[in-house]
Amino acid sequence: MTTAADLPVVVIGAGPAGLAAAAHLVERGIEPLVLEAGPTAATAVRGWSHVRLFSTWSELTDPAAEKLLAPTGWAKPEGGAYPTGADWTGQYLQPLADALGDKVRYGATVTGVSRLGRDRTVDADREQQPFTIRIKRADGAEERILGRAVIDASGTWSTPSPIGADGLPALGEHAASARISYRIPDLKDPAVRARYAGKRTAVIGSGASAFTALAALADVAKDAPGTHSVWILRRGISGSTFGGGSADQLPARGALGLAAKAAVDHGYADAVTGFRTEVVETLDDRLTLVGEDGRRLDPVDEVIVLTGLRPDLSFLSELRLDLDERLQAPVELAPLIDPNQHSCGTVYPHGHRELSHPEQGVYLVGMKSYGRAPTFLAMTGYEQVRSVTAAIAGDTESADRVELTLPETGVCGGAGLFDDPAAAQVDEGGCCAPDPALVQIGAGISVPVAASEDTASGGCCGS
Structure with missing residues (x-):
């Protein structure tokens, strides 16, 4: 007779957080089954493979994953280097998925999660029933999988926010979709560069993705006369608009805001x-x-919309989740990450308790756990899954021992990427200091940014 303990823990998404969760489960002797909608690991990260992260390798690999990779002959990249999305995928994420072998299934899109024989209204014996996960395979066939617990690390990359300030698409937005992009374009690709060169482009957004787009388009403008950006902000410009400069504890993230300021100051x-x-x-x-x-x-000729990302909760509708009504993040986590309340990018340590729901055994992790909140870091996701997998294993002491210090932005801000760390030198500056010196556009800050490191989070690249 099959018992709950015989069933795998189903992990949704083979991105950074999902693969790390699987590695921690293996370390604890628990069978994981990772379901990835794409044909390879970290499909979303591959969508911004040209982007260089502003976190170093030392912050982008998970300890349990490193242990799993060690017997394969994997060599850990030099800790102080800044990888691109392609580097992260090729040198770490895909090798990790390969090491997990048949514990990762590709072409498996999750379309629904529930309790076996129980919709969300039924109380009787609910917690005794395994989870049922409905998937659609790449060949179109449907399949049902049973699991003892569910870790949703599917991210937010697939659901960018629209132009409309009310959270809905602006009138006419869908009709104009051919000239609207919701990603930072790869302006090193000649075909993509041709789309924006010599054109007038509106960039909508106030975070690091917008910073990167402005810097990248300014770089194009140097070689293509007529290239110009219109930066559209829903708020005004203040001392914190361009980030924390050298006050940011991730120097490359601070330099990104300075590059955007240079784009405006230099016309x-x-x-x-x-x-x-x-x-x-x-x-x-x-x-x-x-x-x-x-x-x-x-x-304008083109519009680039960088107004954030949001979680896809549609396939979780039969589960009893407790989500904050504003951020769509777990209700216990939301106050810790709410951008309306925190102005310096500080996120308090958190783990399984903040990520729990009334539906026991279900956890949203990685960028998905942040809902609509920004500034997610890969190391946050790694600590989340360490705590969550310990809780699933019944190791409450380890699950409760959450110790993580995250780098502050210096001001309220987001994530971003850059080309050459050596070129990102800034003087003293930030929201509580004199104006920082500007980094010259084209002096190494020209690569587009996505959104979070967990884009598979669905999420950001960068940090």
Whole structure:
């Protein structure tokens, strides 16, 4: 007779957090089954493979994963180097998935999770029933898998937020989709570069992804006259708009904001503040953005929307989750990461207790756990899965021992990437210091950024 202990722990997503969770489960003698919708590990990370992270290798590998990789002859990359998404995937994430072998299934899209024979309204013997995970295989066939617990590390990369300031697509946004991108374009690709070179592009967003887009487009403008950006912010510009400069404990993240400031100061971009887009009008292959206050901006050729990411909760609708109504993050975690309450990027240590739900045995981890909140770091995800897997194993003492110190942004800010760490030298600066010296556009800060390291988080690249 099959018991719950005989069933695997089902991990959704073969990205950084999901693979780390599987490694921790293996270390504890628990069988994992990782379900990845894409054809390879870290499919979302591959979507921004051209991006260089602003975290170093020492912050991007998980200890349990390193132990699993060691017998394969894997060589840990030099700790102080900054990898690209392609480096992270090729030198760590895919080898880790390969080491897990048949514990990782590709082409398996999760379409629903519930309790066996119990929808979300039924109380009777609920916790005694295993989880049932419905998947759609790459060949279109459906399948049901049973699990003793579920760790959702599917991230948020697949669900970017729209243009509309009310959280809904702006009127006309769908009709103009051919000229709207929700990712930072790879401007080193000649075909992509041609799309923006010599064009007028609106960049909507106020985080590090927007910083990177502005810096990258400014770099294009040096070689392609007529290239110009219109930076659209829903708020005004203040001392903290461009991040913390050298006050940021991740130097490359601070330098990214300085590059965006240089783009504006040097005339490569104009800033439009307090603009909340309501309508996107299309006329003669150009787009006009209309604000809630009736303002109409000059037409642009392209729009890059970088207004954040959000979790896909649709396949979890039959589970009893306790999520914050604003952030869509676990209710105990939300106060620790709420950008409305925390101004310096500080996230308190947290683990299985903050990630738990009324539905026992279900955990959202990685970027997915942050819901709509920004500034997620890979090391946060690694500590989360260490604690969660300890709890699943019944090791409460280890699960409760959460010790993690995260680098502060210096001000309220997000994540970002850069090309050459040596070029990212800044003077004293930040929200509580004199204005920092500017990093020259094109002096090594030109690669686009995605969103979180857990983009598979669905999430950001960077940190």
